Amino acid sequence: MMKILVCISHVPDTTSKINFTANNLKFDSSGVQFVINPNDEFGLTRAMWFKERQGASVDVVSVGGPETEPTLRKALAIGADAAIRIDTPALDGYAVASELSKIAKEGGYDLIIAGRESIDYNGGVVPGMIAATIGASFVNNCIALELSGSNATAVREIDGGKETLSTSLPLVIGGQKGLVEESDLKIPNMRGIMMARKKPLTVVESTNTEQKTRSISFEKPPAKSAIKMVDAENIDELISLLHNEAKVL
Amino acid sequence: MSVLVYIESENGNFKKAALEVASYASALANQTNSALTAVVFNAEDCSILAKYGVDQILNVQTTQDFNAEVYADVIKQAVEKEHSKLVVLSSSADSKYLAPMLCVGLKAGYLPNVVSLPSSTIPFQVKRSVFTNKAFEMTEITTEVKIIGLSNNAFGLVEKSASASVEVFEPIFKTSKITVKGIDRATDKVSIADADIVVSAGRGLKGPENWNLIENLAEVLGAATACSKPVSDLGWRPHSEHVGQTGKPVASNLYIAIGISGAIQHLAGVNSSKIKVVINTDPEAPFFKAADYGIVGDAFDVVPKLTEKLKAFKAQNL
Ligand SMILES: Cc1cc2nc3c(=O)[nH]c(=O)nc-3n(C[C@H](O)[C@H](O)[C@H](O)COP(=O)(O)OP(=O)(O)OC[C@H]3O[C@@H](n4cnc5c(N)ncnc54)[C@H](O)[C@@H]3O)c2cc1C
Ligand SMILES: Nc1ncnc2c1ncn2[C@@H]1O[C@H](COP(=O)(O)O)[C@@H](O)[C@H]1O
Numbered sequence: 001m002m003k004i005l006v007c008i009s010h011v012p013d014t015t016s017k018i019n020f021t022a023n024n025l026k027f028d029s030s031g032v033q034f035v036i037n038p039n040d041e042f043g044l045t046r047a048m049w050f051k052e053r054q055g056a057s058v059d060v061v062s063v064g065g066p067e068t069e070p071t072l073r074k075a076l077a078i079g080a081d082a083a084i085r086i087d088t089p090a091l092d093g094y095a096v097a098s099e100l101s102k103i104a105k106e107g108g109y110d111l112i113i114a115g116r117e118s119i120d121y122n123g124g125v126v127p128g129m130i131a132a133t134i135g136a137s138f139v140n141n142c143i144a145l146e147l148s149g150s151n152a153t154a155v156r157e158i159d160g161g162k163e164t165l166s167t168s169l170p171l172v173i174g175g176q177k178g179l180v181e182e183s184d185l186k187i188p189n190m191r192g193i194m195m196a197r198k199k200p201l202t203v204v205e206s207t208n209t210e211q212k213t214r215s216i217s218f219e220k221p222p223a224k225s226a227i228k229m230v231d232a233e234n235i236d237e238l239i240s241l242l243h244n245e246a247k248v249l
Numbered sequence: 250m251s252v253l254v255y256i257e258s259e260n261g262n263f264k265k266a267a268l269e270v271a272s273y274a275s276a277l278a279n280q281t282n283s284a285l286t287a288v289v290f291n292a293e294d295c296s297i298l299a300k301y302g303v304d305q306i307l308n309v310q311t312t313q314d315f316n317a318e319v320y321a322d323v324i325k326q327a328v329e330k331e332h333s334k335l336v337v338l339s340s341s342a343d344s345k346y347l348a349p350m351l352c353v354g355l356k357a358g359y360l361p362n363v364v365s366l367p368s369s370t371i372p373f374q375v376k377r378s379v380f381t382n383k384a385f386e387m388t389e390i391t392t393e394v395k396i397i398g399l400s401n402n403a404f405g406l407v408e409k410s411a412s413a414s415v416e417v418f419e420p421i422f423k424t425s426k427i428t429v430k431g432i433d434r435a436t437d438k439v440s441i442a443d444a445d446i447v448v449s450a451g452r453g454l455k456g457p458e459n460w461n462l463i464e465n466l467a468e469v470l471g472a473a474t475a476c477s478k479p480v481s482d483l484g485w486r487p488h489s490e491h492v493g494q495t496g497k498p499v500a501s502n503l504y505i506a507i508g509i510s511g512a513i514q515h516l517a518g519v520n521s522s523k524i525k526v527v528i529n530t531d532p533e534a535p536f537f538k539a540a541d542y543g544i545v546g547d548a549f550d551v552v553p554k555l556t557e558k559l560k561a562f563k564a565q566n567l
Contacts, residue, residue, distance in 0.1 A: 014494050014514045018383040038495045094358065097349075119494055121379050121386075122362055128317075128349025137426045138318065140346040143488065153430070157489060158342045160440030164430040177495060182482045212358030216374055216387040221520070227527075227537055232546030235558050238526070241542060246524045248446070248503040249470075249562070 002056040002147070002169075004047045005107060007100055007114040007126065008075055009037040009090075010068040014119065020218045027120075027218070036071055039115025043175035045185055046145065047113055048079045054147065056111075057081050061103055063096045065089055069201065076196035077188030083199065088206030091215075093121075097129035098209035105134050110150075110169040116141050116176040124174065131172035139165055143178030251286045252278040253333035254303070255324055257341060261293035264443055265406070266339050268301050272407040273366070273399050274337040275302025281335065281370055288327045288418070290320070299413035301406070307418035314429040319422055321347040325354040326420040328394065336396040341442060348398055358390035361398035381494045382520035400521065401442065402500040441492065444473035446503045447522070449492060451477035451515075453508015453529065453548055457485035462548065463507065466556045469563060475499065477509050493518035508548045511536025528552065 012018070012032045019028040036044070050056045060075040061084040062068045072083040086099045104112050112131075117124035124140075131138030137152075139145075143162065144155035150169045155162050157178070188196070230238045243249040254274035256267045271287065278285040279302075287303045289295060295306045307327055313319060324347070328336055336357070338344040345361065352359040362377045364385065372389050378400060379386045390397075441447060448467040454460065460474075467474045474490060481491035492499050494517035504522035508529060509515060516539050519525065525540040532545045544551055 012380075014517070018380045020384070092358075093349075094352070119381055122381060124345050124361055125349045125352070125359060128346070129353050132321075132350040132353035138346075138350065139427070140317070141342055156342075156346075158432070158434065159442040160438065161432065161434030161489070163432045165427050166430050167427040177491070178488050182478075212352075212356075212390065212392045213360055214389045214391055216389055218379075219385050219387075221382075221385065224539065225541075227540050227543050229537075229543050229545070232544050232551055235544075235551070235554050238542060238544065238555070239558055239562050242503070242524070242526070243562070243566075246503070246541065248524050249559075 002050065002054065002111065003107065003109045004050060004056050004058045004111045004113060005104055005109040006040065006044045006047050006058060006060045006075070006080065007112065008040050008044070008060050008062045008071060009115065009118040009120075010034050010062055010064055010071040011037045011118050011120045014038070018220070024218045034067070034071060036074060037115050037118045039117065039119075039176045041185055042177050042179045043113035043115060043173070044075055044078060044080065046175065046179040048186070049180070050111075050147065051079070059084060059107070061086065061100060063088060063090045063099050072201055073196050074188060076199045076201070077192040078186050079192065081199065083201040085201065085203050086206055087203050088208070092211040092213045093123040093125035094129060094212040095209045097126045097133065099206055100126065101130050101133040102207055103204075104130055110171075111147070112136065112170070112172040113175055114172065116174040127172050127174035134170070136170040136172050137167040138172045138174075139167065140174040142173040142175045145173060145179060251284040251305070251331045251333050252281065252335045252337065253324075253328050253331055254285060254287050254337040255339075255344065256287045256289045256298065257339060257343060258289055258292045261291060263292070263297060266341060266401055266443060268297070268406055269402070269404055270337060270339045270399055271298055271301035271303055273404040275409065276366055276407065277335060277337065278302070280366060283335070286327070286331050286333065288324055295413070295415055299411050300408050302409045302411060303413045304411070306413050306415045308415055309418055309420060311422065313422065315343055316425050316427060316429070317343065317347040318350055318425045318427065321350040321354060322423045323420045324351055327418065328355060330418075334394055336394070338396065338398045340398055340401045344398060348396060352396055355394045355396070356392065357394035357396050358392040359396040359398070360388055360390060362400050363397045364400050364403040378521065381517035382498070383517060400500060402502070402521070402523070439471065439473040441473045441475055441490070441497050441499060444501050446470045446472035446505070447475050447499050447501045448472045448505045448507070449475035449477070449509060450480070450507040450548070451509030452479050454480075459549070460486065462552045462556075466505070466552055466559070469556055469559045477515055506536055506540070507552060509536060510534050511539055
């Protein structure tokens with residue numbers, strides 16, 4: 001049976017206010033709701049389809065501290081079979097990808113689904129690094145995926161269009177909306193949540209990979225100057241402002 | 250030592266974003282007292298690159314379609330040949346695709362979404378945009394070879410008068426298990442990634458049949474069209490037009506938002522656009538708080554007028 005691994009990054013909900021503490025050295029997580037990274041949720045749902053329609057086991061994995069466990073439990077409630085948490089803070093893309101590569105390799109997964117990017121640090125680096133590390137094929141910005149035996153057909157979003165690719169397993173994708181639609185996303189039901197409690201969540205030690213980048217500090221963008229309102233009857237004024245003041249026309 | 254920049258071309262030509270990356274890399278070469286080498290694939294005429302500060306051009310000839318794995322490996326060979334310690338890439342879909350593979354190949358640290366020149370080169374620290382443009386992070390790359398991806402429209406074009414030498418570079422092409430079956434690219438349209446101006450509309454437009462208003466305005470402006478997430482979820486517009494936190498980022502000079510409320514997830518994707526104009530019937534729409542210019546009005550009334558007036562303006566100012 002096909003083995004699928006879905007990489008789950010645990011990120012602030014999209015409505016979160018972004019603030020920093022300790023002299024702008026750290027992200028302020030107080031009062032912030034964490035969720036499955038939206039790109040990963042599309043990937044997880046696609047994985048459930050493969051499981052239901054073609055037969056597959058689906059494991060989810062996250063690199064992070066105990067605070068990521070509710071997010072992994074949610075993935076189990078959506079239908080994943082087992083969860084793995086690699087017990088180390090996610091400090092940089094390379095270190096995270098190294099940890100995930102080890103799991104991917106040792107677990108003998110055929111398909112590794114990650115997201116195009118996580119919406120916190122927006123690296124967009126982890127999936128490609130896993131692929132290069134374990135020697136699997138890689139399709140980024142993946143908006144459609146079909147599997148037949150060990151062959152895969154994938155569609156990738158490119159600037160201004162899309163590209164259809166054919167390849168073979170093992171495969172890593174950087175997925176996004178399109179893999180499934182918004183309306184296909186599953187909200188875990190009571191039964192799923194009950195079952196998730198009994199599913200295995202294994203905590204594994206980190207391999208202490210070195211980082212290649214290091215966070216120094218954060219800052220917020222400067223406050224915006226006030227908006228200028230233009231009367232709907234006076235469109236010439238808008239054009240003149242855009243031309244003379246903003247210099248964008 | 251040299252700084253190495255990967256310059257993308259499409260059908261042999263360079264787009265603005267590619268020349269912007271050259272401009273940035275040239276300033277970086279200056280800052281580190283190095284020469285600037287560009288790797289290009291199948292370019293017909295490279296002379297324009299000298300104008301943006303490139304000293305040496307490695308022109309790779311291949312009949313192969315873009316393949317991220319293969320291209321990453323060719324760039325790696327160029328980096329090794331030139332003993333480059335700094336590699337500069339763009340934020341295009343292709344560059345972001347090959348970058349992580351290049352990193353692993355070169356055992357290099359990589360930072361995407363960089364918005365300015367390094368504040369210090371030893372240690373190497375640059376500012377990049379994080380949390381979908383809601384904040385910036387100063388980050389250090391600690392490896393010997395460093396790769397940075399420049400955000401679109403973060404640096405601009407800087408012209409110089411210089412000359413460049415073109416060298417034939419014959420790398421080894423590795424084999425890849427990925428083959429391209431087909432490319433479906435709208436060639437008559439400006440893509441969101443390349444556009445100076447983006448005209449975007451939301452649920453306020455009521456239905457797909459009204460998008461001719463948006464397309465007409467975009468045509469007059471030479472702009473790309475975009476939309477909010479519900480509009481693409483409803484199937485009114487293709488997914489590729491959806492902008493925001495979970496869609497495409499927009500870093501244009503001008504973003505015109507029509508009938509879009511300005512939800513936080515939408516704003517996250519347009520924060521790095523320079524000037525934002527909002528047209529909305531609701532004076533309380535949150536987008537007005539994040540914009541530079543606003544009109545409270547009905548899109549069905551304002552947009553056709555704006556289109557006509559812009560047509561006249563363009564005719565006069567040509
Ligand atoms: C996890 C998550 C991720 C999300 N990601 C994104 C994202 O990436 N991008 C995104 O866009 N959204 C995203 N959203 C959705 C977001 O929260 C909003 O629901 C969405 O942006 C609203 O779209 P809208 O402004 O088109 O529609 P609405 O909120 O319905 O707003 C329509 C606007 O049109 C105005 N209007 C109505 N009639 C007219 C008229 N005749 N003329 C002018 N104006 C008119 C109204 O006053 C209103 O302000 C996300 C949501 C979630 C939960
Ligand atoms: N800490 C993490 N644990 C598990 N998967 C991760 C982690 N960070 C990133 N990923 C995966 O890699 C994708 C891209 O993340 P990034 O490279 O951080 O933008 C995410 O969508 C996840 O699928």
